Amino acid sequence: MSKRTTSHRSGTSILRKRAAVVAAGFAVSAVLGTGAAFAADTAQAGALPGVASASLEAQATAQAKAASSAHQAAAKKAVSWIDPVKNYTLSAGYAQGGSMWATGKHSGQDFAVPIGMSVMAVHGGTVVKTGPNGAGDGPAYGNAVVIKHGNGTYSQYAHLSRIDVHVGQNVSTGQHIARSGNTGNSSGPHLHFEIRTTPNYGSAVNPVAFMNAKGVRV
Template identity: 65%
Template sequence: MSSRVTSRSSRTSQLRTRAAVLAAGLGVSAVLGAGVAAAADATSASASASASASSVASAVEAQAAAQAKAAKVTASAKVKAQAAAKKKAAAKKAAAAKKAISWVHPVKKYKLSAKFNQAGGMWQSTHSGQDFAVSSGTDVVAAHGGTVVKTGGNGAGDGPAYGNAIVIRHGNGTYSQYAHLSRIDVRVGQVVATGQHIARSGNTGNSSGPHLHFEIRKTPNFGSAVDPVAFLRAKGLSL
């Protein structure tokens, strides 16, 4: 009887011990599980913070790149605008230069004397051109390219007052006349270039001294002249 009771007590004690161990194990597991969960939460939070920081950094980099690109585009546009302005200025200058050389002075180192429409006893009514005072034998050139339509004494047909003369036809119904020449070096029908030698100045015809009488006409004949100084200035020449 005593032996059976002892045996049961021992078994009960063993069962209690096992239960306690099991409970302790479960407690440890629960603690460990909580720790793992907490660690997992911490890891997740850290990863989230890292991702957020990375996202901010990427946004900053993207913004910086966009600003750099915009600055580059602005700089490029500025350079292009400056280049276009320079090109426009150069074109304007070239056009002005071309305009200036399209007509040239008929003589060099001159002094303007009798003016267009000037009254006086030297002419039937008023002066029909502009006089360029130069010494006899001065080189006379075509003020603009064209075709020689009149040459010779007696004003090339316009009257003895002009002496030896030349008339050149230019484009747009414009003619130039050169008178009081000492020598004529072109012929009717000859095509001449702007600035090409055509004659030598002189003192022939109704002249009070050596000079070149120069006219701009609307026809090849006397009576159709316009102010040659105003005409040449409109072509970019200074007189």
């Protein structure tokens, strides 16, 4: 009798233990499943801000590049007039008297530079005259170039050692057009520069005053 009781109690205990183990297994599974789901959700939630951050960063970079390009274009447009040569010393000025000039008055501004210095277009335009004999303005100018600008004025470059543009060619501000020299009626290497109201001799205006009005301090 007591043996049966013992046996019965033992079986009940085993069943209870098994039930507890199974229950514990379900609990562990539930906990693990919840944890996995939470981890997945967390990873997904973390991934979204990361993607958004990368996208925003790329967009900001693109906008910065666009702004930089626009700024450079605006700056380039603003610098619309420049000096015709670099590293110069001003010599004979406009309307200066002397026996060197055909009319007794100097018609431009001289920039004293060595032979072979790059001569640049002071403003964008179209080349309308080139060649020796002052490009048709007389032998005193030597080799010369005349450029017509969009605002109805002309720039002239004389005493050149070499001409590197041709009639009809469009040039931009700062573009190389020739090399300085000592051709024509010249007392030494320099660039003779004029601003004119026509392409021809006799229409020159004060080039320094003109360039100063354009923001160029000659």
